[in-house]
Amino acid sequence: MTTGADTSADVPSDSGDDIVDSPDSADIAQAAAHGRAFDTARARAKELALEIEEHRERYYVKDAPTVSDAEFDALMRELEDIEDRFPELRDPDSPTQHVGGGVDTELFAEVVHAERMYSLDNSFSREELDDWAARVNRGLGRKPARYLCELKIDGLAVNLTYEHGRLVRAATRGDGHTGEDITANVRTIADIPARLAGTGHPARVDIRGEVFIPVEAFRQLNESLVEAGKNPFANPRNSAAGSLRQKDPQVTAQRPLHMLVHGIAAWQPEDGGEGTEASSQSEVYAQLETWGLPTSEYFRVVKTMDEVHDYIDFYGEHRHDVLHEIDGVVVKVDELDEQYELGFTSRAPRWAMAFKYPPEEVTTTLLDIRVNVGRTGRVTPYAVMEPVLVAGSTVEKATLHNAHEVRRKGVLIGDTVVLRKAGDVIPEILGPVTAARTGDEHAFVMPTHCPDCGTELYEQKEGDKDLRCPNSRSCPSQVANRVEFAGSRSAFDIEALGEESAIALAAPEKNREEALAALDEGHAIFMPLTEPADGERPELVYVKQDEEQKGGGTPQLRVESRQSSLIPDPQTPVIDTGANLFDLTADQLRDIHVWQPVRRRNEAGESEPTGDWRYESYFWNRPQLHFYKREQEWRVKPKGEPRPRKNTESLMSELEKAKDRPLWSVLVALSIRHVGPIAARALANHFRSMDKIRAASVEELSEIDGVGPVIAESLHDWFAVDWHAAIVDQWAAAGVRMEDEAPEDSGRPQTLAGLTIVATGSLDNYTRDSIKETIIAAGGKAAGSVSKKTDYVIAGENAGSKLTKAEDLGVPVLDEEAFEKLLAAGPEAVAD
Missing domain, CATH: 2.40.50.140 (Nucleic acid-binding proteins)
Known part of the structure; x- marks a missing residue:
């Protein structure tokens, strides 16, 4: 096992009279204990990284978080602690090293930010905030001149690009390097000018801010949704994000969105012009205001940390008196020169810190x-x-x-x-x-x-x-959760295969006992209509569901006893292990029903459970049944034909597209313990085929950079289980791609063949993933750490410790322009 450290200098020469003490048993035991601790820490770090990225996807991409802020922060802190104890585990792909978020490429075009959009580091106590101030003082060699305090808006970060004073593009933050093009939607927000007011506009400038829905407007929006028979939003942040990330700008235009701006980036002056005359953050705000851009009325410039804490305490008591939702305060060094001097970490500015209020x-x-x-x-x-x-x-x-x-x-x-x-x-x-x-x-x-x-x-x-x-083979909940995970963004990326769809496929009886227990408590279950028995018209109940509030609701049958003949027998799931996921057809899903709680609006307009349940078709729309009487008997006439729901059609289409996902995605989708995206990429890049991975020994797997013994054992043990291997075989038979094309077979020039290259820092034309893919496609190895075996280091802005190590080891360092030359013509193009 290697940890990235070069220990060759510690090996004594056989010639000469050097006396070297042999390690005693305590030294050996300590080294062995460290090795075990390192393996345990590495496995836990990989688990944490995967879990954190999943939560980030739900928060930033799906606008549907599933853990609390405090739980997410606890996961991040645990990972940071592990990486502090074992710095060699601080991989560039770690969530601690980059901004959370992603891009929905099916709804929006990608936008590469001219300058990276960073996140903020968080503090949760006065002591932690004071520790940050002390680090700032050490970094500057003095105390900063002033601090700027402002409220931390609970909204969606957006970048506005103006050229010659005209709005040309708006984008979400995404992963900091690449965001989503939401220009058409942002143009519907009244706060944001299509043309800047005043004069002195640069040729191009990026303006950063936060889009939100005011608290009172959010209340009114939810009231209007309830009156229209629609579901209200859970909170203002989700409503703002969901409103702004709409495919149809007309939907966005109907929502009470607002924006406050708080920064400038990528300033390009007109020919012969100069940069902004502002020398401080507060002066930047004044400049933005003269251009007609909305700025916050709540910020304050102070000189001491005691005044910072006074500001935090004041808004801690008055947080509900503010126009918008807040979850804390942002403290910034006000002077721009001091901000420049302090710089950035891999994911956040050193000159700013968020203080988060207690929940x-x-x-x-x-x-x-x-x-x-x-x-x-x-x-x-x-x-x-x-x-x-x-x-x-x-x-x-x-x-x-x-x-x-x-x-x-x-x-x-x-x-x-x-x-x-x-x-x-x-x-x-x-x-x-x-x-x-x-x-x-x-x-x-x-x-x-x-x-x-x-x-x-x-x-x-x-x-x-x-x-x-x-x-694990056939427990319905385990299978349903594995199926849902297979559809996640880090695996097959199947939008229509979410939690509810996975339950319907693998565990449709999940809530059956809970629904039947409700009958014992005096509640009811509403069943779909069937044809009348014995010529009698059934007693119909019109049930208004949250999604169907118009008219009289959906006619159903009311069941009030466990002994009712209307209660169906348990269903057999259409998916048992997950092996047949890619063999599904819409017709197979025709008769799947699920048990759903019935919800109603209370007097405050909030959705809450009634205690009743309904048994409903999940994947198919059923025809309405019209009852009429003829010759003293009730008869039924269906209105319309049964048909797959739109989500079902999307599921079928997305499953077909997912078959062509790269090998690493397939490995992640298999839910092999410890095998997340990082290890899966390493395995796919090395072996390039599932068959070779299955045939590899533990020793061969362990030798791969980014895998190691814990993952190797887990992978080897997983494939040894017959029904696991059957999943892979059946997916392959259904057409799922199980082999990646070797770079040399792609027809692309292999200019980087045999070269080990490390990329670090922010690059203008590449994300961290795309630079890796580019290196691999040209025949090179995209390594995560710098060693004497590294041929080149590609260094962008804020390159950090990898650049320092490359310089110490004498590894050639290239900027982005030199990398392009290397990529085009090979090492001779960058030779001295």
């Missing part, structure tokens, strides 16, 4: 604790609560992680609990309000058997806090 807290009743089974078999308890409004959205569920965490928090079913939430979807239960207990509460008992397949649960290792279901 908001409310109390509610804990109605029940249930468990969910994940794709790896992990059984996770979650809380079901009396719906409560907190941080702008109605909450009724929260994760409890494991049985140990339930005991640690000391919560009982029936408790009044303290719920904390910071503007996201999944909240956190802090603990019970013990003074409110009545004696009717009872403890949660962790099940001993899987609630979905009945298999006995077990600890993966003695003392493990998590219980797992070992029936």
Whole structure:
């Protein structure tokens, strides 16, 4: 195993009289312990990186986060701690080294930012913010002249490009290098001028800011949606992001979007002109205001950190008195020269820091604790609560992680609990309000058997806090979660294969017992209409569903007893292991039904469960049945024909397109433990075929840079299971690509053949992924770390430690222009 460090200088020469002490047993034990710790840390870091990237995709691309802000921050901090302890694990693809986000290329064209859009580092206490100020002081060799404090808007980051004062493009931040072209949508926002006011406009300038929906406008928007029979938005941030990322600008134009700008980048003066005359961030804001751009009225320039904390404390008490939702305060060094001197890390400016307010807290009743089974078999308890409004959205569920965490928090079913939430979807239960207990509460008992397949649960290792279901082959929840993961952006990228579709395919009976239990509690289940029996007209109930509020609703049958003949037999899932995913046809999905809770609007216009359920067709639209009487008997006439829903047609189309995804995507989609995108790319680049990966030994797999022994063992063990191998075989038989074309067979010049190249820093014409793909396509090896074996380092802006190491080792360093020459004509083109 190598860690990136060159140890050759420590090896003594056989000639000469040097005396070298042999390592004693303590040294050997310490080295072995470090090796085990490193392997464990590396495996955990890869798990964290994959999980964080999945959460980023849900937040930035799908506008549908599934963890709280605090949980996401905890994952990031754990990964940062691992990388601090083992710096060699700080891969350039790590989430700690780049900005979160992505681009939906099906809806929007890609836009490469002229200058990178960074994220912000976060602090959560006065001490952490003061530590940042101390680092700033050390970086400058003095205290900064002034700080600028402003509110952290909970919206969507946008870049506006003006040429000669005219708006020519608007883009989302994306991954910082590449965003989505949303120009047509942004032009509908009244705050944003199509032409800048005033004079002195540069030939080109990028202006950064945040698009949001004001709090009061958000309330009114939701009221109008409810009145129209539509679902309200969960919170202002999601509503702003969802409104701005619409395919139809007319939809965007109907939403009360606003923008506040807070920065300038990529300034290109007119011929003979100079850059901005502003010398500070606050003067930049004044300049933007003279151009007719919207700036915040809440910012303040101060001289001391005590004044910074006063500003934070004031808005902590008045956060709900502000025009827009906020989740903290941003503190910046005001002087632009000092900002330039401090520079950037790989993902954030050193001259700015976000202070995040503590999440908001409310109390509610804990109605029940249930468990969910994940794709790896992990059984996770979650809380079901009396719906409560907190941080702008109605909450009724929260994760409890494991049985140990339930005991640690000391919560009982029936408790009044303290719920904390910071503007996201999944909240956190802090603990019970013990003074409110009545004696009717009872403890949660962790099940001993899987609630979905009945298999006995077990600890993966003695003392493990998590219980797992070992029936990975056919446990419906595990299969459904694996199918959903296969459709994720990091795997096959199938938009129509989300959580609900995966459940319908692999676990359609998931909520059956919960629905039947509702009957025992006096609730009802609404069933789809069938033809009348014995010439009698069935008793119809018109059920208004959230998505069908117009008219009288959908006619259905009301079931009030478990003994009703209308309750159908359990369905057999159309997917069992996932092997037949690419063999599915629309006709196979015709009769799939799912159990869905019926929701209604309360007096406040919020959606909440009624306790009733409905059994409905998921993939196909069913014809309406018209009942009429003839010759004293009721008869039925269908109106229309059954047909696949639009989402079903999209699923079929996207499955076909997914067959041509590269090999690394297929590897990720298989849900092999520890094999995320980074390891999958390394494996695909080295072997180029699934058959060769399957045939490789653990030793051969371990030798690949980016794989190592933990991943190698996991990969080898996975393929040794017969039904795992059958998934690969059936996907291949269905036409899924299992081999990548070798660069030398692509017809492209192999100018980088035999060269090991490391790219670092921000490049103008390449993202971190595209530079790797370019190197590989030209026959080179795209390495993640610099060593004596590295042939070239391509260095962009803010290159950091890799550039320093290259200079120390004497590795040739090329800028982007020189790299283009190397790419076009090979090493001779850049020879001294």
